[in-house]
Amino acid sequence: MVAIIAGGKHLSEAKPGMAGVVSHYVDDQAGSKLMSMGVLPGSHVIVVRKAPFGGGWYVKVDNFYLALRKEEAASIVLQ
Amino acid sequence: MEDGTRQITRPFTVALLGNPNCGKSSVFNQLTGLRQKVGNFPGVTVDKKLGKTALPDNTEVQIVDFPGTYSFYPTSLDERIVVQTLSNPFDENYPDAAVYIADVTRLEKHLLLLTQLRDLGVPVILALNMADVADREGVEADIASLSRGLEVPVVKLSGRTGFGIEGLKRELQRLHSELSFKKPPPLFYTPDEAILATAEAAREIVPGANLYQGLLVAHHYAWLPFLTDAQRRLVADIIQRNRFEPLRSQVDETMQRYDRFTPIVRRAIRTPLPAGRRVTDRLDELLTHSVAGPVIFFALMLLIFQAIYTWATYPMDLIEAFFGLAGTLVQENLPQSWFSGLLTDGILAGLGGILVFIPQIAILFFLVSLLEEIGYMARAAYMFDRLMQYFGLNGRSIVALISGGACAIPAIMSTRTIGNWRERLITILVTPLISCSARIPVYTVLIGFVVPPKIVGGLFNLQGLAFMGLYLLGLAAALLSALVFKWILKTREHSYLMLELPEYRVPVMRNVLLTVWEKVRSFVWEAGRIIMAISIVLWVLASYGPKADMDAARQQALVQAREQQLGETETENLIAARRIEASYAGHIGKFIEPAIRPLGFDWKIGIALVTSFAAREVFVGTMATIYSIGSADDEYSVRDRMAQERNPITGKPAYTLAASLSLLIFYVFAMQCMSTLAVVRRETKSWKWPLVQFAYMSGLAYLGSLLTYQLLA
Numbered sequence: 200m201v202a203i204i205a206g207g208k209h210l211s212e213a214k215p216g217m218a219g220v221v222s223h224y225v226d227d228q229a230g231s232k233l234m235s236m237g238v239l240p241g242s243h244v245i246v247v248r249k250a251p252f253g254g255g256w257y258v259k260v261d262n263f264y265l266a267l268r269k270e271e272a273a274s275i276v277l278q
Numbered sequence: 279m280e281d282g283t284r285q286i287t288r289p290f291t292v293a294l295l296g297n298p299n300c301g302k303s304s305v306f307n308q309l310t311g312l313r314q315k316v317g318n319f320p321g322v323t324v325d326k327k328l329g330k331t332a333l334p335d336n337t338e339v340q341i342v343d344f345p346g347t348y349s350f351y352p353t354s355l356d357e358r359i360v361v362q363t364l365s366n367p368f369d370e371n372y373p374d375a376a377v378y379i380a381d382v383t384r385l386e387k388h389l390l391l392l393t394q395l396r397d398l399g400v401p402v403i404l405a406l407n408m409a410d411v412a413d414r415e416g417v418e419a420d421i422a423s424l425s426r427g428l429e430v431p432v433v434k435l436s437g438r439t440g441f442g443i444e445g446l447k448r449e450l451q452r453l454h455s456e457l458s459f460k461k462p463p464p465l466f467y468t469p470d471e472a473i474l475a476t477a478e479a480a481r482e483i484v485p486g487a488n489l490y491q492g493l494l495v496a497h498h499y500a501w502l503p504f505l506t507d508a509q510r511r512l513v514a515d516i517i518q519r520n521r522f523e524p525l526r527s528q529v530d531e532t533m534q535r536y537d538r539f540t541p542i543v544r545r546a547i548r549t550p551l552p553a554g555r556r557v558t559d560r561l562d563e564l565l566t567h568s569v570a571g572p573v574i575f576f577a578l579m580l581l582i583f584q585a586i587y588t589w590a591t592y593p594m595d596l597i598e599a600f601f602g603l604a605g606t607l608v609q610e611n612l613p614q615s616w617f618s619g620l621l622t623d624g625i626l627a628g629l630g631g632i633l634v635f636i637p638q639i640a641i642l643f644f645l646v647s648l649l650e651e652i653g654y655m656a657r658a659a660y661m662f663d664r665l666m667q668y669f670g671l672n673g674r675s676i677v678a679l680i681s682g683g684a685c686a687i688p689a690i691m692s693t694r695t696i697g698n699w700r701e702r703l704i705t706i707l708v709t710p711l712i713s714c715s716a717r718i719p720v721y722t723v724l725i726g727f728v729v730p731p732k733i734v735g736g737l738f739n740l741q742g743l744a745f746m747g748l749y750l751l752g753l754a755a756a757l758l759s760a761l762v763f764k765w766i767l768k769t770r771e772h773s774y775l776m777l778e779l780p781e782y783r784v785p786v787m788r789n790v791l792l793t794v795w796e797k798v799r800s801f802v803w804e805a806g807r808i809i810m811a812i813s814i815v816l817w818v819l820a821s822y823g824p825k826a827d828m829d830a831a832r833q834q835a836l837v838q839a840r841e842q843q844l845g846e847t848e849t850e851n852l853i854a855a856r857r858i859e860a861s862y863a864g865h866i867g868k869f870i871e872p873a874i875r876p877l878g879f880d881w882k883i884g885i886a887l888v889t890s891f892a893a894r895e896v897f898v899g900t901m902a903t904i905y906s907i908g909s910a911d912d913e914y915s916v917r918d919r920m921a922q923e924r925n926p927i928t929g930k931p932a933y934t935l936a937a938s939l940s941l942l943i944f945y946v947f948a949m950q951c952m953s954t955l956a957v958v959r960r961e962t963k964s965w966k967w968p969l970v971q972f973a974y975m976s977g978l979a980y981l982g983s984l985l986t987y988q989l990l991a
Contacts, residue, residue, distance in 0.1 A: 227525045228772055234532045235349035236776060237387035247559075251568035254664030255673075255775055262549075263384055264558075264779040266660035266673070271776055 210244060210256070211273035218245040219277035226274035233275065237263065244275070289330075289340045290454055293373035295360070295395060297388050298346030299780040301407045302379045303327075304437025306343045307792055309446075316796065326371070333451040334444075342371055345694075350394045350494055351528055353774060354697035358501070364398055365494045366504045367486045375401040375453050377446065382406035382434070383417055385547055389428075389539045390532065393466040396430060397490035401457065403431045403449050410436040420546040427542030429463035438786050465490060467535055472520060473527050479516040483509050493531075497524050558781045562657070571661050579680070582645050584742055586718075590637040597637075601630030620817060628813025631719075631898060632806040639715050639801055640794050642684040647793040650677075651785035656777055663775050669757050670764025672701040673775050679705070679756065682712035683749065686954045688797065690961055698773035704763045706961055707971050710954050711756040711978075713749045713946060715801075716894040720945045721748055723898055726917045728938045752946050755978065816863065816889055823861035831860035877944065877980070878937035878987035887950075894950045936990035940983045948979035 213219065221242045224230025238244070238260050245259040256267045296302045306314070310329025327343035344363070345356035352358040363369045376395055380388035385406070395402055406412075406419055412434075425432040433449050435442025453460075469477060473493065481492025484505070499505055499513040516522070564570055605622045612618040649655055655677055663673025671679075674696050682689035689709050696702040713721070725744050732740040822828075835856040839849040858864055859881075866888060867881030874884055882901070890897040901920065923932040949955065955968040962968070 229774070229776075231351055231525060231528055232348075232353045232774060232776055234529065235351055235353075235390065236778065237348075237390070239533070239536055247562075248566065249568070250566070250661050250664060251572055252662075252664045254662075255660060257562070257566060257660065257779070261386070263387055266656070266663070266775055266777040266779055268663065268667075268775045271774065 208277050209273045210246070210258070210267075210275040210277060211269050213246045213272075213277075215246050215248045218243065220244070222276045222278040224274050225276060226270075229271055229274040233271075236265070237261070238265070238275070244277075289338045290375075291340045291342060291371075291373050292450065293364075293371075293376040293400070294341055294343045294379065295376055295391065296346060296379035296407075297348055297381075297391060299778055300346065300379045300381045300388060301437045302343065302346060304786055304789055305377075305379055305405065305407060305435065305443075306341065307786075307788055308437055308440050308443050309341055312792075312795075314792075316800075331447070333447050333454065335451055337451065337454060339450065342373060347391055349390050349532070351497070355694050361494065361498060362502055362504065364395070364400065365487075365491050365498070365502065366484075367491075369504065373400060374457060375403070375450070377403050377405050377450070378430075379405050379407050379437075381408050382412045382419055382547070383408055383415065383549065385419075385543050386540060389543065390535055392428070392430070393535045393539055394490070396428070396463070397465045397467055397488075399462040399488050399490075401453050401460065401462070403433060403446065403453060404428065405442075405446055406432065406434045407437055409434045409441055410439050416550045418548040424542065424546040427546065428539065429466075466538065467531055469493065469527075470530065472522070473530065476516060476520045476522040476527075479520070480513055483512050483516075493527075496522060497528070558653075561782055562779075565654070566657050566661060571657070575658055575661065578649070580746065582642065584738070585645065586638050586641050588739070588742070590641055593637040594634050597630065597634045601626055601633075616821075619821060620814070623821075624814045624817035625810070627817075628810040631813065632802060632810065635715060635719065636798055636802070638718055639684060640798055642715065643794045643797045644790060646681060646684070647790045648785050651783070651790055653780045653782045656779050659777055660775075660779060669760040670701065670704045670767075671760055672696045672698060672705065672773065673777065675701065675705040678709055679712055679753070682709040682714060684715050684797070685801070686710040686712070686714050686951065687957050688800075690954065690957050693961070698769070700767050700769040701773055703767065703962065703967065704760050706958055707763055707967065707974075708756040708760045710949055710951065710971065710975065711752050711759060711947065713752040714894075714951075716951065717748075717945050719898040720894060721745060721942065723901070723917050723920065724938045724942050727920065727933060728935050728942075748942065748946055751943075755947060759974065759978075819863035819866070820858055820861050820885075823857075823864065827860040828857055831856040876987065877983040878934070878940045878991060880932065883941065887944075890950050891952060894945060897945070897950075934991070936987050939990060940987035943986045944979045944983040946979075947975055947982050949975035 207222075208219070209225070210219070221238060221240050221244060223240055224233065242261050247257040247259055247264070249256060250266070255269065256272045258265050258267055258272070294302055294306055306327060306329060309331045313331070314327060314329035316327055329341045329343070331339050331341060333339060344360050347357045347360045349357075350361050350365075352361050363371045364373075366372065378392045378395060380392065392402065392404060404424070406421075406424075411417075412419065419434065421432045421434065431449050431453070433442060433445050435446055467490070469489075474489075476496050477489050477493035479492075480496040480499075481487045481489055484491065484495055487495065495502065495505070495513060496517060499510050499517075505513070565574060605626050608618060608622050608626065612621070649658075658676050658680075659673035661673075662676045666673055666675050675693070678689045678693050678696075680689075681692055686709050689712070690706050693702045693705045693709075696705060725741050725748075729741050729744045734740050734743070832853055835849070835853040839852055844852065859868075863885045864881065867884035870884045870888065871879075871881045874887065879887070886897045886901055920933050921931070924930065949972045955972060958968040958971060959965055
């Protein structure tokens with residue numbers, strides 16, 4: 200079973216294997232780009248893994264996969 | 279311009295649009311095959327792929343392949359091009375109609391741009407791509423329902439297999455015949471009153487714009503290039519008066535579009551759990567693993583370089599042998615004259631020097647575009663983003679740095695997908711330090727010279743390893759320079775990774791081969807022309823000189839030959855060597871010799887350094903010309919001839935270990951490529967950056983060579 204991340208947390212606080220639902224964005228510009236790509240309020244996200252060299256987030260959003268930087272993951276607030 | 283005149287002055291023009299990873303280029307290749315060419319959008323260097331195809335009734339159609347785009351709210355230069363072209367009905371690339379390619383297995387995420395495109399009033403056909411994958415995975419699409427809901431014609435096709443391409447052409451023909459009278463459907467998006475007021479007012483400022491174009495102008499007026507300053511001021515006034523909030527408006531629009539098309543898609547598409555993704559998941563557990571991932575990546579790169587070095591040898595030997603034979607044939611069958619000299623030492627030498635690199639370029643691009651097709655390059659960008667960030671670069675820079683291994687020119691052009699100007703600029707500035715294919719001939723000649731062809735560890739050719747070492751040196755120089763530029767250049771602009779990781783797919787060979795064809799063709803035509811021209815100019819410079827000098831050189835050589843009691847062939851060689859020393863080329867080489875003497879270079883290398891400013895590969899052609907003129911038996915390859923070269927005073931080999939290594943180091947660092955500088959000028963829109971680049975790279979090269987030679991000699 201995937202662990203559900205507590206509400207109000209940022210995606211960047213999630214550990215690999217954790218899941219949540221997008222609520223809103225902290226950073227307007229990042230939010231605008233995320234929405235264009237299909238990461239919408241209400242989208243289901245799962246953190247699949249993290250990149251080597253302390254790098255980015257490998258995230259599943261609904262039915263597609265996305266690579267996000269830590270700051271980009273931090274701009275997503277979960278329900 | 280009125281619609282009538284546009285139709286008379288140009289063919290029916292169809293734009294190909296879609297999200298990145300929707301398989302758009304496969305469809306483009308299916309439609310146009312080899313009837314395609316690459317140009318630029320005006321004012322910028324974003325690739326514009328143009329192709330031709332014919333409809334069932336033989337109507338000629340021009341297809342314009344636009345860059346992959348997520349929405350009309352752009353975050354990269356590529357996406358801006360799409361917005362600026364489609365929001366301006368007077369743009370020369372404004373299409374008569376559009377084909378929107380969407381991945382049917384992920385339709386819910388691929389329709390935002392379609393509904394925006396539809397609202398511009400461009401007649402559009404929705405093409406559901408990946409029909410073959412959809413069939414395999416049991417995805418069912420109700421086309422009639424989708425078409426009714428979205429109010430656009432819908433077709434199913436597969437860019438991989440070619441299924442449905444004829445159906446798309448039939449639909450385009452129908453669209454073409456209805457063009458003059460069909461009214462566009464009502465807007466998909468209904469703005470609220472505040473947004474509507476702004477859009478209506480902005481629309482008045484741009485003649486011919488519809489409501490949605492007006493809204494886009496209100497969003498993007500600050501950078502849209504077709505607006506005049508007066509128009510910009512008017513839009514700014516409107517925005518202030520209506521208290522227009524761009525981000526709120528965008529959120530409102532995006533959410534409303536999704537809310538409207540999501541139920542339409544859910545009604546029309548039935549998707550079981552995709553099986554393909556489970557394969558991708560399992561592959562990615564290994565390929566993006568924090569330890570195994572980078573190890574596999576570097577193993578792949580090592581494999582690529584060994585492949586270039588080993589596989590390419592066979593066709594290269596064949597090409598060299600062919601031109602050697604052709605040279606002999608010409609010399610044996612034509613009378614000795616300036617014409618036979620031009621033919622063998624100018625034209626044939628130049629042609630051989632161009633064609634011999636095709637195998638390496640083809641192999642490298644074959645492998646790189648294979649990895650791109652499979653979907654691996656996105657993983658490489660994901661894995662190395664953090665590392666690249668450390669050097670002020672972007673995860674996507676790794677693709678440019680790797681492509682730079684073939685040629686800096688396409689690599690620099692590939693930086694367009696990097697949205698952040700500073701990361702893009704740094705990538706552009708350091709990419710030419712990555713050893714490109716044009717350095718391969720120089721490396722090949724000199725490594726063959728200083729490194730024995732031994733097999734070590736039962737697997738690796740020692741020369742191959744030396745080759746790899748030079749590549750790593752270039753890479754290290756690139757990263758360290760990037761670090762310095764990161765420290766010097768400052769910006770406030772945002773930088774993003776946000777990269778889609780598509781499913782791994784079996785590559786479409788057609789796409790890979792078309793890429794290889796395009797790269798080889800552009801090398802032969804663009805770099806090749808420079809090489810050929812220089813080869814001929816050089817033949818002139820090396821064959822002619824001030825008359826008095828040339829005559830004196832001949833007399834001197836004859837005197838010396840008599841004193842040393844040389845045989846006939848040796849006398850001929852000596853005359854030839856003295857004559858080239860007295861030629862125009864020799865004069866130039868000698869003029870710069872004092873500056874390059876501390877690096878271990880003589881005037882012959884001096885000539886080659888000057889001519890290879892045009893393109894590095896010219897070095898070998900220059901040496902070939904110098905030596906084929908300097909010797910009676912010019913069928914020897916450059917490497918053999920250089921090994922024979924003796925210092926005229928000491929009688930020892932002229933190219934010592936120290937001098938050869940110094941030359942190698944010089945070519946690793948030096949910005950010896952006019953074409954790259956020209957591309958950088960175009961990409962950065964100023965002479966400042968190519969000049970900065972030229973200065974810092976030349977400085978590095980001189981210092982590196984100086985240190986190498988002085989330490990070893």
